[in-house]
Amino acid sequence: MLLHILKRIKSNLKIFIFSYILFFVTIMVIFLLIMFRSVSINKIDSGIIFYKNAVRVEEMNQTQYLPQGFEITKEKVKKVENEFQYVNHMQSSFDLWAKGRQNVSFYVVSEDFINTGVKIYDHEQADEGVQKLELLYGNKWDKDTIEPVTIVDLDTAMLLFGYENVVGQMLSTNYGDLEIVGVVSNTIEREQSIELAKKRGEEIIADYLYTTHAYVSHGYYDTLNLPTYNNDVIISDENMTPEEIKYKLKEIFDIPLKENEIFISREDMIYKNIISRKIFFQIIISVISVFSILGCLNLINITLYTFKINKKNTGIYKIIGYKDKQIMGLSIFENFIKSLICSVISVLLSIIILLFVSLISGTLKFVNFKYVILLSFSLVVIFVLVSSLINIIISCISIKKPIDFYMEED
Numbered sequence: 001m002l003l004h005i006l007k008r009i010k011s012n013l014k015i016f017i018f019s020y021i022l023f024f025v026t027i028m029v030i031f032l033l034i035m036f037r038s039v040s041i042n043k044i045d046s047g048i049i050f051y052k053n054a055v056r057v058e059e060m061n062q063t064q065y066l067p068q069g070f071e072i073t074k075e076k077v078k079k080v081e082n083e084f085q086y087v088n089h090m091q092s093s094f095d096l097w098a099k100g101r102q103n104v105s106f107y108v109v110s111e112d113f114i115n116t117g118v119k120i121y122d123h124e125q126a127d128e129g130v131q132k133l134e135l136l137y138g139n140k141w142d143k144d145t146i147e148p149v150t151i152v153d154l155d156t157a158m159l160l161f162g163y164e165n166v167v168g169q170m171l172s173t174n175y176g177d178l179e180i181v182g183v184v185s186n187t188i189e190r191e192q193s194i195e196l197a198k199k200r201g202e203e204i205i206a207d208y209l210y211t212t213h214a215y216v217s218h219g220y221y222d223t224l225n226l227p228t229y230n231n232d233v234i235i236s237d238e239n240m241t242p243e244e245i246k247y248k249l250k251e252i253f254d255i256p257l258k259e260n261e262i263f264i265s266r267e268d269m270i271y272k273n274i275i276s277r278k279i280f281f282q283i284i285i286s287v288i289s290v291f292s293i294l295g296c297l298n299l300i301n302i303t304l305y306t307f308k309i310n311k312k313n314t315g316i317y318k319i320i321g322y323k324d325k326q327i328m329g330l331s332i333f334e335n336f337i338k339s340l341i342c343s344v345i346s347v348l349l350s351i352i353i354l355l356f357v358s359l360i361s362g363t364l365k366f367v368n369f370k371y372v373i374l375l376s377f378s379l380v381v382i383f384v385l386v387s388s389l390i391n392i393i394i395s396c397i398s399i400k401k402p403i404d405f406y407m408e409e410d
Helices: 002-011 013-047 074-083 154-161 189-199 218-224 242-253 266-276 278-309 311-319 324-361 369-398 403-407
Strands: 054-058 086-093 104-109 118-122 127-131 135-138 149-153 170-173 176-184 212-217 229-236 263-265
Touching: 013 266, 013 278, 013 324, 013 369, 054 127, 054 242, 074 086, 074 229, 074 242, 086 118, 104 218, 118 189, 118 229, 127 266, 149 154, 154 176, 154 212, 176 212, 189 212, 212 218, 242 263, 242 266, 263 266, 278 369, 324 369
Parallel strands: 104 212, 149 176
Antiparallel strands: 054 229, 054 263, 086 104, 086 229, 118 127, 135 176, 149 212, 170 176
């Protein structure tokens, strides 16, 4: 049966190509649009600096569901600390500053800040994110320590002392000396500031003009009795997903489930960026819908046309003793082979086009090849099933006709 069908396809190759050309185009357009959407989302994802396991709690004056605002108090922080594995209560300090020419910005943080990451301002995204730090040298301080100790980033160590491992050195501040007990990796903020200055055509006079970072404990900072600003809490728990953390936080603070502005995860940042480009993604979805409908209409036309040109063959099959079920099975199998050939060729051409365009545009690194394989298989299966279903319906209607109908001249 297979050889017979392939022979029929070969003898009517031009008809097969012309009748299925819109089918080819439909599959290719749908495949490419879905993949371009995937590449765009992956590109957005790669550009967001937000530690994947973290949830940031923002102190806000007012939201739709909290007209009185949301304030982060020490009592609320204590509640959160009792529920989650790692909690960093992070605040900025403008009153504590390092002596010397290097501009060092101090953050007041909990001892878990290396596990949760720290809040940063992402200049490229023009938004706040969370960046994971790595402890390069030394150790963290003990919980609630009041000792005058600090942890500095790598840039601070290099610019103040000229080398990396500065554990045991003293950092002079306007409130006395702080012993450096650890060195952590840099955040992206300073590097981005320098890059932006270069893009604006500014002359980079000296490194010390760009802020580096140091971290002190809440216990020590409380002994200074100084104000803090920008109240944030960052939470990470290896036993919970960010969505589970957010749900638990809403339970702890009795916040409506619809409130999505206070508790922020990486997925929220990605969704926010997608929404900001919603017209682009809506166009993709609209075009996919239009081509899907056109594809179905084309399949109906192809199936009707196939039955028309094969009308005499069907009559011959009936004369030589083929039953309706056998003729229907032959028609369905032939349609299955045609749809399979068409969809496989279309997907292969689509992959070639995708790789070529991605290579030219420099977005090849954002192509998820596992998703390419899954999408290819899914499209082939869907189009073959839809084509087969349409063929079955039309076969049921067309085949049960008298032999005289098939033997008439067109």
